[in-house]
Amino acid sequence: MITVLLVFVVIGSAYALFSRDLLHSTIVLSMTSVVSALIFYLLHAPDVAITEAAVGAGLSTVIFLWIIKQTRRSDP
Amino acid sequence: MIYAMGIISIVLLSIVLGPFIIPDTLWPQTARDFLQHNGLNDTGASNLVSAIYLGYRAYDTIGETIVLLAAVTGALYLIKSLPMTHTGSMESRPELKGKTTIIGVTTGKLAPVVMLFGWYVMFFGHLSPGGGFQGGVVLASGMLFIALGREGYRGESKLNNQGFHLIEVLSLWFIIVLVCIPLVFGASILENPFTRIDEIMPRVIYVIGFNMAIGLKVASGLTLLGLLMMDMTHD
């Protein structure tokens, strides 16, 4: 179960790094944070799960969306 | 060229890190046994993770608070001195007014629930999963909901952020006071003073106070960062 979720995280991170549209990268990175929080819950670590969900899917996504709005959205 | 260097460095790094990570070694159990037996009596917190970062290793927590303060101050200074690109006020796009009213009502009504949850996570961090950092981040998300809701109603309404600066500075002073209070009772600094004088107050008062101070500090710092990035601050 944890192996399958880790494969999701790796695939999501690879897509986020090699895609040409930065907005898609941000949304997929937020998805990997939520899947990561689920992995932490399955490993009996509820404190880390709350922190990772709130930080990864909340603040980090807001900060990345701000920089995409102020600069460019597409990669080249 | 740079792709070849990238592949070579990946291979070399995996050769270096492989023997540390891949083999099955035993994880030591001494620390877990010690904390399972003595964690509640030494610090007064049932949540053992809170007992560690508020009781046994409280110095790391103060260091992390200072790192958060430095990051927020640095980002504030770097961003404030240049004008940001605006996309125009809401009055110039009247066709979007309907949608933004819906967003305003939804986030405005949802924000108190999120803030209540954040305060609960912060206050009961010593009994159930949660604590200062978690509650602070959830509280900051709730306050950013209010900011999002405001932008939908009127065009250029901004939030006054003097209050957040005040809360941040006051909670830093509160943390310093909490660090030095055990000296009054005869314990060393950062140690829970009520474990020695068990009759006057319950032991959890110190842990709850520390949790609230850290939560308020984290919440106000991250709210300032979020408000600055949404361009909703007075100058």
Next chain:
Amino acid sequence: MINRILVLCLFLLGFYGLMVQKNMVKKVFALSIQNSAVVLLFILEGSRIGSLAPIVTEAQAAYVDPIPQALMLTAIVVGICVTALALALVFRLYKKYETLNIEEIQRKAIDES
């Protein structure tokens, strides 16, 4: 053991992205991915010795090791601070040179001096 190999792959992916990508925002993405990989490794290793969350209750089973969890709380918050400050610097560079490509910035900076 396959879990640890996957986490090592995640760390190496972040490192490769940091070296090879020319867009500065993608480099900051890669830093965040590396942070995530380290946190996953610690929590994975610490959860092997027990089967309950580390909250003192009346149960008699062994708890999971609480020390890596406390360290990783600090690591996550420091990671987001690094991301915020790095993106503020990227913003300043964009305002000065009008591009996010790091090779063009290098060329323009050498031309200026």
